[in-house]
Amino acid sequence: MTIKNQVNPYFAEKKLNKIEKSKLEKDGLLVGSEIEKFAKIGWENMDETDLKLRLKWYGMFWRPKTPGKFMLRLRIPNGVLTSNQIRVVASIVERYGENGSCDITTRQNLQLRGILLCDLPEILRRLREAGLSSIQSGFDNPRNVTGNPLAGIDPNEIVDTRPYTTKLQNFLTNNCEGNSEYSNLPRKWNTAVAGSKDNFLLHNDIVFHPVENNGVMGFSIWIGGILSPQMNAYAFPMNVWVLPDEICNILDTVIRLWRDNGEREKRTKGRFRMYLDEIGHEEFRSQVEKLYGTLTPDPGSIFENSPRSHFGINQQKQAGLYFAGIHVPVGRLTAEDLQDIATASLKYGNGEIRLTEDQNIIITGLTSEKVEELKTDTLLQRFPLAPSNISAGTVSCTGNTYCSFALTNTKDQALKAAKELDEELNLPEEIKVHWTGCPNTCGQAYMGAIGLTGTKAKNAEGVMGEGYTMTIGGSQGRNPTIGQIYRKAIPAAEIKTALKEVLISKFGATEKK
Ligand code: SRM
Ligand code: SF4
Numbered sequence: 001m002t003i004k005n006q007v008n009p010y011f012a013e014k015k016l017n018k019i020e021k022s023k024l025e026k027d028g029l030l031v032g033s034e035i036e037k038f039a040k041i042g043w044e045n046m047d048e049t050d051l052k053l054r055l056k057w058y059g060m061f062w063r064p065k066t067p068g069k070f071m072l073r074l075r076i077p078n079g080v081l082t083s084n085q086i087r088v089v090a091s092i093v094e095r096y097g098e099n100g101s102c103d104i105t106t107r108q109n110l111q112l113r114g115i116l117l118c119d120l121p122e123i124l125r126r127l128r129e130a131g132l133s134s135i136q137s138g139f140d141n142p143r144n145v146t147g148n149p150l151a152g153i154d155p156n157e158i159v160d161t162r163p164y165t166t167k168l169q170n171f172l173t174n175n176c177e178g179n180s181e182y183s184n185l186p187r188k189w190n191t192a193v194a195g196s197k198d199n200f201l202l203h204n205d206i207v208f209h210p211v212e213n214n215g216v217m218g219f220s221i222w223i224g225g226i227l228s229p230q231m232n233a234y235a236f237p238m239n240v241w242v243l244p245d246e247i248c249n250i251l252d253t254v255i256r257l258w259r260d261n262g263e264r265e266k267r268t269k270g271r272f273r274m275y276l277d278e279i280g281h282e283e284f285r286s287q288v289e290k291l292y293g294t295l296t297p298d299p300g301s302i303f304e305n306s307p308r309s310h311f312g313i314n315q316q317k318q319a320g321l322y323f324a325g326i327h328v329p330v331g332r333l334t335a336e337d338l339q340d341i342a343t344a345s346l347k348y349g350n351g352e353i354r355l356t357e358d359q360n361i362i363i364t365g366l367t368s369e370k371v372e373e374l375k376t377d378t379l380l381q382r383f384p385l386a387p388s389n390i391s392a393g394t395v396s397c398t399g400n401t402y403c404s405f406a407l408t409n410t411k412d413q414a415l416k417a418a419k420e421l422d423e424e425l426n427l428p429e430e431i432k433v434h435w436t437g438c439p440n441t442c443g444q445a446y447m448g449a450i451g452l453t454g455t456k457a458k459n460a461e462g463v464m465g466e467g468y469t470m471t472i473g474g475s476q477g478r479n480p481t482i483g484q485i486y487r488k489a490i491p492a493a494e495i496k497t498a499l500k501e502v503l504i505s506k507f508g509a510t511e512k513k
Contacts, residue, residue: 014264014265015264015265016264016265017264017265017266017267019053019140019267020264020265022049022053022054023053023140023184024184026049026050026054027057027180027183027184028053028054028056028057028139028140028141028183028184029057029136029178029180029183030054031050031054031055031057031058032057032058032178034050035058035120035121035124036121038050038055038117038120039117039118039119039120039121040118042117042118043062043067043068043117053139055070056137056138056139056141057135057136057138057139057141057178057183058120058124058134058135059072059073059074059075059133059134059135059136059137059138060072060115060117060120060134061073061138063402063404064404065400065401065402065403065404066099066113066114066402068116068117069096069099069113069114069115069116070114070115070116070117070120071111071112071113071115071402072092072111072112072115072120072123072134073105073109073110073111073112073134073137073138074089074109074110074111074112074127074132074133074134074137074144075109075132075133075134075135075136075137075143075144075145075169075173075176076108076109076110076132076144076355077144077145077147077162077165077166077168077169078108078145078146078147078148078149078151078161078162078165078166078193078354079108079109079146079147079149079354079355079356079357080151080162080352080353080354080355081110081352081353081354081355082131082351082352083342083343083345083346083351083352083353084130084342084351085130085131085132086338086339086341086342086345086353087338087339087342088126088127088129088130088132089102089110089112089132089338090102090335090336090338090339090342091335092112092115092123092126093112093113093114093334093335093338094335095119096113096114096115096116097114099113099114100112100113100114100334100335101113101114101332101333101334101335102332102333102334102335102337102338103331103332103333103359103398104328104331104333104355104356104359104360104361105144105331105359106357106359106395106397106442106443106444107143107144107146107190107357108144108146108147108149108354108355108356108357109137109144109355110355111398113402128176133173133176135173135176135177135178136172136173136178136179136182136183139188140183140184140185140186140187140188141182141183141185141188141189142172142173142182142185142188142189142190142191142255143188143189143190143191144169145165145168145169145172145191145192145193146165146190146191146192146193146201146204146357147161147162147164147165147192147193147194147195147201148161148193148194148195148196148199149310149354149355149356149357149362150195150196150310150323150354150362151165151195152317153316153317153318153321153323153364153365154195154196154316154317155315155316155317156196156197156198156305156308157195157196157317158195158196158197158210158211158217159195159210159217160195161193161194161195164193164208164219164244164247165193167247167248168191168193168247168248168251171248171251171252172189172191172251181252182255182259184259185255185258185259185262186258186259186262186263186264186270186271186272186275187262187267187270187271187272188271189205189206189255189272190203190204190205190206190225191204191205191206191251192204192206192207192208193207193208193210193219193247194207194208194209194210195210197302197303197304197305198303198304198305198306198307198308199307200303200307200476200480201225201476202222202225202234202235202476202480203225203226203227203234203235203444203447203476204225204235205223205224205225205226205235205271205272205273206221206222206223206235206251206254207221207222207223207225207235208220208221208247209221209222209301211241211298211299211300211301211302212299213241213296213299214299216243217244218241218242218243218244218246219241219242219244219247220237220240220241220298220299220300220301221237221238221240221241221242221250221254221298222235222236222237222238222301223235223236223238223254223272223276223284224236224272224273224276224277224281225273226271226272226273227441227444227445227446227447228271228439228440228441229268229438229439229440229441230268230269230271230274231273231274232441232446232482232483233273233482234476234480234482236281237298237300237301238254238281238284238285238288238298239285239295239297239298240285240288240295240296240297240298241296241297241298241299242296249292250288250292253288253291253292254288256291257284257287257288257291258272258275261275261279262275263275263278303477303478303479303480304478305477305478306475306477306478307476307477309325309392309430310323310325310356310358310360310362311325311326311327311360311385311386311387311392311430312324312325312385312386313366313371313385316364316365320367320368321364321365321366321367322366322367322368322371323349323354323362323363323364323365323366324348324349324362324363324366324371324374324385325360325361325362325385326360326361326362326363326379326380326383326384326385327360327383327384327385327387327391327392328359328360328361328383329383329387329391329394329415329418330359330394330395330396330411330414330415331359331360331395331396332411337382337383340379341353341361341363341379341383344363344374344377344379345363345364347370347373347377348363348366348370348371348373348374348377349363349364349365349366349370350364350365351365352364352365357395357444358393358395358432359395359396361383388418388422389422389427389428389429389430389431390417390418390421390422390425390427390431390433390503391418391419391422392430393430393431393432393433393448393449394414394415394418394433394435395432395433395434395435395443395444395448396410396411396414396415396434396435396436396443397410397411397435397436397437397442397443398410398411398437398442399411399412399413399435399437399454400437403437403438405437405438405440406437406438406454407437407438407454407455407456407466407467408437408438408454408455408466408467408468408492409437409466409492410435410436410437410443410454411435413435413492413495414433414435416496417495417496417499418433420496421496421499421500421503423512424500424511424512425500425503425504425509425510425511425512426509426510426511426512427503427507427508427509428507428508428509431449431450431503431507432447432448432449432450432474432475433448433449433450433451433452433499434446434447434448434450434451434452434474435452435468436451436452436453436454437454438453438454438455439453439454439455441453445471445474445483446471446474446482446483447474447475447476447482447483448471448474448483449472449473449474449475449483449507450470450471450472450483450499450502450503450507451470451471451472451474451483452468452469452470452471452495453468453469453471454466454467454468455467455468455469455488455489456489457489457490457491457492458489458491459491459493459494460491465491465492465493466491466492467489467490467491467492468490468492468495468498469485469487469488469489469490470485470486470487470488470490470498470502471483471484471485471486472484472486472502472506486502487502
């Protein structure tokens with residue numbers, strides 16, 4: 001692999017912030033050839049920028065909260081995993097005892113905890129052998145490509161998103177070897193492929209929506225989705241439709257324009273949406289056209305339904321086969337959980353699982369006999385098929401256990417509140433409650449019917465501590481909406497009461513007798 005610094009006539013002349021200077025001085029992908037050396041010398045003897053910045057190009061995140069115990073972020077296109085891959089991940093985290101664990105992320109992905117640098121070369125080798133990768137999964141790189149979690153088994157699907165998410169990942173990462181064309185972007189880049197009329201994914205920088213044009217299947221392109229401290233907005237149609245074999249070329253044109261012209265001085269303004277808003281949406285389209293050639297106008301995407309719940313036993317599009325949607329509370333898994341899930345997928349299904357953006361799992365390919373057997377498995381005591389309505393919709397970012405940006409704990413508070421509220425309230429349907437520990441919005445708070453964003457808040461005694469801003473009304477239904485602020489600075493200790501109030505007043509909940 002040849003890795004070049006993206007010394008580029010456009011941004012080399014620009015005023016660069018500190019991070020940009022570090023990236024220009026040495027591309028993050030260049031540490032790939034030094035990983036063996038880092039493993040030998042230890043993190044204590046590494047260059048600080050290699051340690052805290054460039055290792056993220058290999059998915060390895062220095063955690064100030066747990067020095068020396070890293071987080072390793074994988075990339076799992078479309079969230080599809082085989083039982084063998086799950087076992088490999090399990091055996092990696094198993095080695096770290098109680099420090100080792102795994103989280104399902106809000107990008108249909110896995111993050112491994114407790115990783116020691118001395119093990120990284122071996123771990124990367126094992127991941128590669130299993131067909132997994134962590135390449136370019138963090139920082140100013142193209143992130144995990146997401147898709148319909150029911151791809152290929154969805155009775156309502158328009159297209160199976162798996163071939164496209166894989167193709168896009170291979171294109172963006174140079175078949176997981178590392179792609180220096182996209183290793184020095186102004187900020188992160190999020191790509192998604194929608195597959196069904198209730199599968200919107202509008203929070204991504206680019207979304208490919210399957211739409212027929214004069215009887216030919218292709219994709220409408222939506223751009224500019226963003227969730228961030230600066231702004232929260234969904235993608236809008238670029239008024240471009242492409243054939244399936246054009247998705248990589250159009251993606252390349254779109255990224256390239258932003259890569260070469262996007263903001264590199266003020267980091268907070270570096271996101272693609274800010275660039276689009278600055279130059280104008282029409283102007284961006286005409287610049288794409290200049291580079292790409294004549295563009296086909298979008299015949300119009302149709303969003304028909306609210307997203308389905310995946311929980312329980314559901315019919316696949318293949319006659320006689322079912323998928324089991326299983327709840328993983330706040331996406332947390334131990335090595336043992338992973339092994340048990342791999343075993344269940346082999347015992348009852350076709351040896352495959354899907355990860356969802358809601359941090360849950362789906363076991364695929366069950367026959368009706370196997371469905372009955374699964375229902376008696378003790379795995380379901382930990383990971384239920386039919387979670388109660390509040391637990392079912394609870395999504396949470398990492399929070400202050402591992403994340404140094406966090407202003408709140410999130411995962412434990414989310415679990416406790418959901419459990420107690422499910423005991424105290426009847427709710428007509430599953431409700432999305434998204435917890436995020438700071439305005440970075442990794443827990444996608446503004447997409448939730450209820451969103452909780454970590455902040456500082458004074459309690460009743462006037463003491464400053466953990467708190468949340470509550471937003472309501474976020475959805476990716478037929479008319480996608482971004483949540484609006486409902487209450488500010490709610491002390492964390494009062495969050496359950498605040499949630500109860502809003503669930504009763506706005507979402508039809510009633511007290512259990
Ligand atoms: Fe995120 C930074 C965790 C999805 C917006 N995110 C971080 C860091 C890396 C900060 C850090 O170094 O501690 C967090 C790692 C904590 C840890 O130890 O786990 C972190 N983000 C996560 C995850 C794990 C949350 C989760 O519990 O699921 C998600 C991993 C996704 C993945 O597998 O790749 C995650 N982050 C998101 C999303 C949701 C999404 O992609 O759909 C967003 C909002 C969408 C978007 O980007 O438009 C998101 N993360 C951010 C931001 C704010 C970006 C911005 O424009 O300002 C940051 C901070 C930054 O990039 O500077 C951030
Ligand atoms: Fe950390 Fe904030 Fe992201 Fe939560 S939202 S994982 S606290 S950066």
